[in-house]
Amino acid sequence: MSPAPRKTDNLMTQSDTWRPSVSLEMIQARAEMLSRIRGFFGQVGVLEVETPICSRFATTDPAIESFATRYTGPAAAQGTDFYLHTSPEFPMKRLLAAGSGAIYQICKVFRNGELGRRHNPEFTLLEWYRPGFDHIQLMDEVASLVNQLIDTPLQVEQLTYAEAFKHTLALDPHTENIENLRHCAIEQGVPGADELNLESRDGWLDLLLSHLIEPQLGKSGMTFLYDYPVSQAALARVREGDPPVAERFELYLSGVELANGFHELTDGQEQLQRFKADNRHRQQSQQSHMPMDESLIEALDAGMPSCAGVALGLDRLLMVLTGINDIRQVLAFDISRA
């Protein structure tokens, strides 16, 4: 007799949860994709690396939540908190500062609280760094990589963040005030926009982008959005100008956000200020304070080469390549079966 199934919230709904949520063809398509990616980086001379999944440090980004765990044993009899990484960015930058040269990594990353048609809390990222590149050069390499994975090369479109907002919504995302952004969302018919309580301009920009602009992006090929508002710089370098912009880009294909890249910030003190600002923001919105990666600050202070880096979600890429619109169908075991 088999033991009664453990009931864990409402994730477990199917009776056949031992079975994979994916077809054998999809498992093969994933293996083929990974093999081609490794082939691509072999050709262009980028080194594959591995860095810890479990770290004493965590991202401070208020929009990303880490899973926490604990190590107890030799060297930590009382136990030490660890966090599952949400991206391998920080240790990869430490490798760059130590002189690794161009590197890439394919690894599982973890983000708490993210589950939906395009989200699974555990997913696969491809992340790579190119010393000497800026974000524009790296966008070109991202396009080459994606085209290497498909039979018919896709058209590539590059739009600044401001152009995308001007074309679709006729407003300037760098200067428009919060009231006008809100008004635009209501006027464009985002349902419930009039009752939404978003504190920041960025919240409204995210709403407009995800509801009104994104679905139009990458319809006939790859669309890169680049040069983001400074308030959304994350770990990107800021380029002075009128307006100043964050040298950041994202890739969209069939309306799906696939990748996020930066012309990387190399200034350790500026990075420190951003980590602190993130934690202040977290405190204000009652999120937990996260231990910032002090090793990264030290590495930047020691000197990281000027570089561009990008993280590309491989599960979503596989979804788009195979025409699937539910992430569970590209994962051997989604979270409800994990």
Added chain:
Amino acid sequence: MASYSTSEFKGGLKFMMDGDPCSIIENEFVKPGKGQAFNRVKIRNLKTGRVLEKTFKSGESVEAADVHETDMQYLYNDGEFWHFMDPESFEQVGADKAAVAESAKWLKEQDSCMVTLWNGSPIIIEPPKFVVLNVTDTDPGLKGDTSGSGGKPATLETGAVVRVPLFVQIGEAIKVDTRSGEYVSRAKED
């Protein structure tokens, strides 16, 4: 009053919106990699039946609606209300025209219906998927035609009008699919 956070959103969850009880049909989690998360939901207003969409900021809460579905036996119509009884507690409720709506034409006394109660009052009445009703009026039709082709309208004891095969006669009982309003078969007499 109980509340639900957006993390609890899923199909079938009942909550209050603008004073009306609603049920979630579809819930989509939308989040830019480095940005604000939203829940984009498709909702049915349970009082009006209207379907609408709404976007919530993830992490917000909504007020739970005291809505549940239960099987009840249809008793009778007093001209204004349709009365139903809980077969276990024998408690009775009266449903108005708005709640009964299109279901009225399928309601036969003693049949068991799915009643949606909001704060104890019925707001939706669903008839059984199949009902057996007597034909009270139809053209005599062609004698000998048993092919079932063509068909003709027949009025049933509840007032519903359905298309039936030509061989169906007044006084016969037929089985009808209430979801499509279509004739299924002749019903065997007990």
